[in-house]
Amino acid sequence: MAPPRPVGSRPADKKFLRALRGEAVWPPPVWLMRQAGRYLPEYRATRAAAGDFLDLCLTPELAVEVTLQPLRRFGFDAAILFSDILMVPHGLGQKVWFEEGVGPRLEPLASPAAVATLEPQRLRERLSPVFEAVRGLKAALLAETALIGFAGAPWTVASYMIEGGSSRDFQKGRAWAYGDPEGFQGLIDLLVEATVDYLLAQVEAGAEALQIFDSWSGIWPDSEFRRWCLEPARRIVAAVKAVHPDIPVILFPRGAGVLYREVAEESGADALSLDTTVPLDWARAELQSRLCVQGNLDPVALIVGGAALDRQARRILEAFRGGPFVFNLGHGIDKTTPPGHVEQLMALLRAA
Structure with a gap:
């Protein structure tokens, strides 16, 4: 095995960043x-010691530790800051907490008047532990491992802020957008600005790439998708690139379907993360011909492991070989996934 490059090697040498910039890297x-x-298991132990999930995210040494845990086991090519998309509402002054067995909870926003109480000018102050964690990770990572910062997209974050937590249909947020589009636009505009500020601070602390998660973008019809998902994403990417033109940005418009093509054409992003439902041949022809694609193994195949996992992973490798590509899942890894199945996947990918 070749020794790692010394600390200080150029970021452009990192496999992950080379792929995001359009190079066909293989494996x-x-x-x-x-x-x-x-x-x-090591995450569960750290989580238990932290007590509260919010404390885990906002205690830099713990956030660094849980970010590094999977890298020690599996040797991934990139680390992603351990945090949560609801850090931005917290940074704006909205009350955010996490209930065991329930998930995230927020004091709901009900009107433009409630939006006016938010404090974007204090976001960096409130989220300073997050930026300290990024600096700690930058110092701790091997030279060949890239560091990803991230944020939730404005619509996805707004949906939690309005509903007061997760939802099956995000009816309150959608009703606000349809019934009072100008008032809702005010919230989205605020979140665009806050997200840009949050991402820029992560880059200043050492993040080398950024991912924007729009987990609930697929709930909108196409006209509303363009207004509430695509246009805010375009504005965020443009604002980040205006300050840091060399920082690659990945968008994950989960559930966007054929609108992935419009995102590829209009967002300004360097890469698109594909959800599990995106057809491979279509993605190669319509997306990978324009930019780097990332994805899109079904997390359930990773749970199952064995021949099914190998078969699904090979399909994806065959589809995207020869173009800019980052292997990933089509959504987040499930808590029931055996770590040994991740080892199986990594062995297959390294031998590709």
Whole structure:
């Protein structure tokens, strides 16, 4: 095995960053969404010691530790900051907490008047532990491992802020957007600005690439998708690139279907993360011909392992060989995933 490059090697030398910039790297670089999490016993131990999930995210040494845990086991090509998309509402001053067995909870926003109480000017102050964690990771990572910062997209974050937590249909947020589009636009505009500020601070702390998660974009019809998902994403990418033109940005518009093509054409992103439902041949022809694609193994195949996992992984490798590509899942790794199945996947990918 070749020794790692010394610290200080150029970021452009990293496999993951080379792929995001349009190079066909083979074997492909790999990381997994939610690669740090409950499927790892060491994460569960750290989580128990932290007590509260919010404390885990906002205690820099613990956030660094859980980010590094999967890298020690599996040697992924990129680390993604351990945090949560609801850090931005927290940074804006909205009350955010996590209930065991329930998930995230927020004090809901009900009107433009509630939006006016948010404090974007204090976001960096409130989220300073996150940026300290990024600096700690930058110092701790091997020279060949890239560091990804991230944020939730405005619509996805707004949906939690309005509903007060997760939802099956995000009816309150959608009703606000349809019934008072100008008032809703005010919230989206605020979140665009706050997200840009949050991402820029991560880059300043050492993040080398950024991913924007729009987990609930697929709930909109096409006209509303363009207004509430595509246009905010375009604005965020443009604002980040205006300050840091060399920082690659990945978008994950989960559930966008054929609208993935419009995102590829209009967002300005360097890469698209594909959900599990995106057809491979279509993605190669319509997306990979324009930019790097990332994905899109079904997380359930990783749970099952064995021949099914090998078969599904090979399909994806065959589809995207020869173009810019990062291997990943089509959504986050499930808590029931056996770590041994991740080892199986990594062995297959390294031998590709």
